[in-house]
Structures are given as C-alpha cells and as structure tokens.
Amino acid sequence: MPDYGRGSEARDGSDGPDSFETFARASQRRLYRTAYLLCGDTDTARDLTQTTLAKMFQHWKRASAADHIEAYARTVLTRTYLAERRRRLRDLLAHSRPDPRPAPDHADLRVTLLSALAGLPPRARAMVVLRYWEDQSVESVAELLKCSESTVKSQCSRSLAKLRTQLGEAHHYATWS
Structure with a gap:
C-alpha cells in the first residue's frame, strides 16, 4: 500500500483511477x-x-503531484467545511434568526466537548481542531487557512479560553475515565 503521507507516490507517475481508489x-x-x-x-x-x-x-492529477497528499486532502476538507458553513450561515441569516443552542445536560466528556466545540465559530473551531487534535504546527494551520501565524495564535488562545469557561477547570476532567 502506498504511503500517502510522504509524497513518494507523487513521483512514480501513477495518476490513474486505481491510484485514487x-x-x-x-x-x-x-x-x-x-x-x-x-x-x-x-x-x-x-x-x-x-x-x-x-x-x-x-x-487527481494535481492532487497526486502534491508533496504530502494527506495534508492536501486535509486542506481540501477544511476549506470545504468552512465554505459550507459560510453558505449555510448566509442562508440562515437570510431566512430567519437562529435560536441559541441549549446547554448540554450530558455527563459524557466526548459529548460535552463536541457541544463546546460546536459553540465556536467555524474558523476558530477549524483552528482548534487542526492545531490541537491534528497536532499541526501554527505555521501549517496559518498556511492551510490562509491567515497569519499571529491570527492562529490569538484565535486558538481565545477559543481555548472560551472552551475553558464553558467546560470549567481542567482538573474536573483530569480524573474522569
């Protein structure tokens, strides 16, 4: 199986449907x-x-020529997500005013965390997921989202502060298993 994170397949000339599959x-x-x-x-x-x-x-011809095809795919995924969120937000604002979401009553940490992430704006959420879940560097997130590194740092800092406020202090969850 090709190693799609290293860019090795981009040089062997295989850009047919089989390589995409x-x-x-x-x-x-x-x-x-x-x-x-x-x-x-x-x-x-x-x-x-x-x-x-x-x-x-x-x-696929252009994508398969990328140095790191997994990063290329992640970029496509993130930009598609942000574009769809902007489109959906425009549609919502054009038709009605959305009601605020109720606070989660679930004790499960995963549900609580996903609910808190949902409270972040799409771009800030993308930055937090890419930076801390995908373990991307500040530079790669900035390049991916076409913004400055300082924007990534400040947005992540604000988003984490908002998540801490919503979730409470970290020590409450440190003993959860």
Whole structure:
C-alpha cells in the first residue's frame, strides 16, 4: 500500500483511477474523523468526507503531484467545511434568526466537548481542531487557512479560553475515565 503521507507516490507517475481508489480507501477514515470533529454530526461528516474525496478525484492529477497528499486532502476538507458553513450561515441569516443552542445536560466528556466545540465559530473551531487534535504546527494551520501565524495564535488562545469557561477547570476532567 502506498504511503500517502510522504509524497513518494507523487513521483512514480501513477495518476490513474486505481491510484485514487487506493488513496481514498487508505485515507477515508482519517478524513471522516477530522470531518466529524469539525462539524460534530455523523451525517454531515460523511457528506463532507465524500465531497472532499469527490474534489480530490476531480483534480487527481494535481492532487497526486502534491508533496504530502494527506495534508492536501486535509486542506481540501477544511476549506470545504468552512465554505459550507459560510453558505449555510448566509442562508440562515437570510431566512430567519437562529435560536441559541441549549446547554448540554450530558455527563459524557466526548459529548460535552463536541457541544463546546460546536459553540465556536467555524474558523476558530477549524483552528482548534487542526492545531490541537491534528497536532499541526501554527505555521501549517496559518498556511492551510490562509491567515497569519499571529491570527492562529490569538484565535486558538481565545477559543481555548472560551472552551475553558464553558467546560470549567481542567482538573474536573483530569480524573474522569
């Protein structure tokens, strides 16, 4: 199986449908997991993953030439998520005013964390997920989202402060298992 994180397949000239199929099978789970963390909904995450793979297939010749195809796919996924969120927000604002979400009553940490992430604006949420879940550097997140490194630092700092306020102090969850 090709190592799609290293860029080695980009140099062997295989840019046919078989190589895309191999890539899609190898990276579908990872893309879905990141999509789920971004949107917090299984159906939307599936749609986002499929849209990302469709875009990758559509531009496979260019995508397969990338140095790090997994990073390229993550970029496509994140930009697709942000574009869909902007589009959905425009539609909502045009038709009605959205009601605020009720606070979560669930004790499960995962549900609580996903609910808190959902309270962040889409771009800030993307920064937090990429920076802390995907363990990307400040530089790579800034490049991916086409903004400055200082913007990434300040947005992540503000977002983490907001999450801490919503979730309470970290020591409450440190003993949870």
